[in-house]
Amino acid sequence: MSRKTEKSPPSSPTPARILIASHSHPALTKGGAEIASWRNHEAMAATPGWQSWFLGCAREATTRAGSVITQPFGPQTYLYTSIGFDWFKFANPDPAFPREFKALLADIQPDILHFHHYAVFGVETFLHIRNALPDAKIVLTLHEFQAICNHYGQMVTRGRHALCDVATLRDCNRCFPEISRADFFLRQIYQRRFLDLVDHFIAPSRFLADRYIAWGLDPARVSVIENITAPATLPAAPARSGPRLRIGFFGQISGLKGINVLLDAAALLEANGNDQVQFDIHGDDSSQPDSFRTAFAERLKSSGRNVRFHGSYDNRKVDRLMQGTDAILIPSIWWENSPVVIQEARRNRRPVICSDIGGMAEKVRNGIDGLHFPVGNAAALADLLASLAADRTDLPTPATGIDNAAADHLALYRFLIG
Numbered sequence: 001m002s003r004k005t006e007k008s009p010p011s012s013p014t015p016a017r018i019l020i021a022s023h024s025h026p027a028l029t030k031g032g033a034e035i036a037s038w039r040n041h042e043a044m045a046a047t048p049g050w051q052s053w054f055l056g057c058a059r060e061a062t063t064r065a066g067s068v069i070t071q072p073f074g075p076q077t078y079l080y081t082s083i084g085f086d087w088f089k090f091a092n093p094d095p096a097f098p099r100e101f102k103a104l105l106a107d108i109q110p111d112i113l114h115f116h117h118y119a120v121f122g123v124e125t126f127l128h129i130r131n132a133l134p135d136a137k138i139v140l141t142l143h144e145f146q147a148i149c150n151h152y153g154q155m156v157t158r159g160r161h162a163l164c165d166v167a168t169l170r171d172c173n174r175c176f177p178e179i180s181r182a183d184f185f186l187r188q189i190y191q192r193r194f195l196d197l198v199d200h201f202i203a204p205s206r207f208l209a210d211r212y213i214a215w216g217l218d219p220a221r222v223s224v225i226e227n228i229t230a231p232a233t234l235p236a237a238p239a240r241s242g243p244r245l246r247i248g249f250f251g252q253i254s255g256l257k258g259i260n261v262l263l264d265a266a267a268l269l270e271a272n273g274n275d276q277v278q279f280d281i282h283g284d285d286s287s288q289p290d291s292f293r294t295a296f297a298e299r300l301k302s303s304g305r306n307v308r309f310h311g312s313y314d315n316r317k318v319d320r321l322m323q324g325t326d327a328i329l330i331p332s333i334w335w336e337n338s339p340v341v342i343q344e345a346r347r348n349r350r351p352v353i354c355s356d357i358g359g360m361a362e363k364v365r366n367g368i369d370g371l372h373f374p375v376g377n378a379a380a381l382a383d384l385l386a387s388l389a390a391d392r393t394d395l396p397t398p399a400t401g402i403d404n405a406a407a408d409h410l411a412l413y414r415f416l417i418g
Contacts (some may be wrong), residue, residue: 015051016417018044019110023117025056027073029287031252032340033143035315036204036227037116043228043406045076053108057082057120068100078104082120088150088179089190092122101125102132111417114139119146123194130197137416140195141202141227144337147191148215150176150184154256154334155211161256161333163357163375166214192216199416202409204338205359223412226405229343233316236349236400237323245277245389247353248325250318250341253285255292258331258355263299263307264378265331269386270304276389277306279329282321284312322348327388327395330354330364333376338363343403345370351396353384369398 022037034056044052055069058081069080080101083094101121105128113129113136115121126138146153148167155164158175169181176184201222203209213219240246253259259281266279285293300309313321322328328345330336335358342363345352352370354360364370371388373380388395 013049015049016112016413017051017053017108017110018112018114018413019053019055019105019108020044021055021113021115021117021121023057023119023121024059025073025079028056028058030284030312030315032227033116033141035340036141036143036229039228039230040114040116040409042230043409047406047410052076053078053110055080055104059085059120068094068096069104080121085120085122087119088183089187090118090123090146091190092120092124097122098124098128101128105129105132105136109133110136112137112139112413114141114413116141117143117146118194123191126194126197137199137413138197139200139202139412139416140198141204142208142212142337143204145208145211145335147188147195148211150179150187152256156256156334163335200412202412205362207335207359207362208337225408225412226343226403227338227340228405228409229340229347229403230315232319232347234319234323234348236347239349239392239395239397240324240326242326244275245327245385245392246325247277247279247327247329247385248322248350249279249281249283249329249331250313250322250344251283251339252287253281253283253296254288256332256334258333258376259283259296260299261331261333261376261378261381262329263303265382265385266303266307268379268382270306272382272386274386274389275306277385279307280321280325281307281309282311282313286312318344319348322350325350326392327351327353327370330360331381332360334358336360346398347400347403349398349400351398353381368396370396 020037020041022034024034026034026038041052041054044050053076055078058079064081069078072079129138144153145155149155151158169184172184173181201217202225203222204227206224209222209224249262269277285296328350330339330352332355337359342352352364354364355375356372357375361372366372373384
């Protein structure tokens with residue numbers, strides 16, 4: 001009688017490997033790109049069949065405590081400590097970075113490298129990847145207009161903060177007369193040389209995608225996919241019924257984020273004797289220049305009783321904070337891309353009152369998800385809020401909707417690696 005051979009169990013498929021990188025680290029700074037990249041990492045780490053690593057940056061330290069790349073935040077998380085950066089070309093002059101970064105790639109062997117910025121790393125990083133891992137796929141999420149605009153990627157002019165519709169060599173030279181048109185041309189060529197090595201770009205808004213396609217990116221390599229956000233910590237709550245209209249501001253506090261538009265509108269309401277609107281400001285100005293922080297502190301001192309400044313907040317508590325408001329205000333005076341605050345407001349069924357431009361106007365449908373007002377117009381904002389305080393039935397109640405961002409990212413990764 002022949003003996004049966006025992007079959008070995010089928011082997012499990014090898015997990016796909018992804019390295020997600022951000023120009024900072026959410027443990028150090030709380031900007032939108034940092035939060036979006038970390039949520040991206042968390043989502044992939046929780047996906048069966050995938051392994052995820054995270055690489056953040058500590059920006060431009062004066063000294064390094066030993067290694068170039070360290071692991072201060074856990075086994076799957078790395079931190080690159082930069083010692084300087086060329087913010088005009090977006091080039092990394094650190095001579096130690098290429099060697100240490102390639103060693104990290106050799107250790108992890110990722111199939112996908114997803115960058116949520118190229119600042120601090122430098123655009124040359126994409127060439128380092130191509131040399132070290134020629135078969136790996138590179139994904140880049142575009143969070144603002146850094147490659148197009150030298151003014152912090154905001155596409156507003158220096159000084160006057162006038163909106164730019166397109167960045168031409170002549171207009172860029174007018175904004176920065178100390179930099180020649182030839183240098184702006186070379187800057188563009190330099191960045192495109194390395195961005196051509198990226199396999200696919202993600203734009204969280206159609207508005208941002210169109211700007212980059214007009215600048216020169218191949219539309220076939222650009223997908224519009226929303227940023228991944230954290231799951232809700234509380235179920236969506238019904239609208240408040242308090243006596244005063246409570247308006248919440250959340251996020252980084254800066255001039256371009258429109259904090260002065262908010263304060264001007266609050267002053268106009270108080271001057272008109274309207275005490276039915278209250279502004280709750282939740283945010284941090286620690287990354288801003290000292291001159292701005294001083295001016296902001298002085299404005300807070302002279303602001304009326306209708307303004308309350310609560311300082312920075314734990315993003316894990318944002319749902320509770322938002323549910324204590326009637327509407328969320330985004331008064332930015334630059335185009336914006338896809339503020340995470342909009343997604344957070346939507347999951348809490350809070351309408352967004354925002355400037356009528358860019359990614360804000362795209363994400364917030366006027367009269368459905370919220371309301372628009374003319375960008376930078378504090379008087380129009382004050383009139384709108386006074387009207388809403390008198391009759392809240394004009395305040396829309398947005399639907400929560402389904403968040404498919406994580407699934408959309410996963411679908412793209414699977415497509416790229418076959």
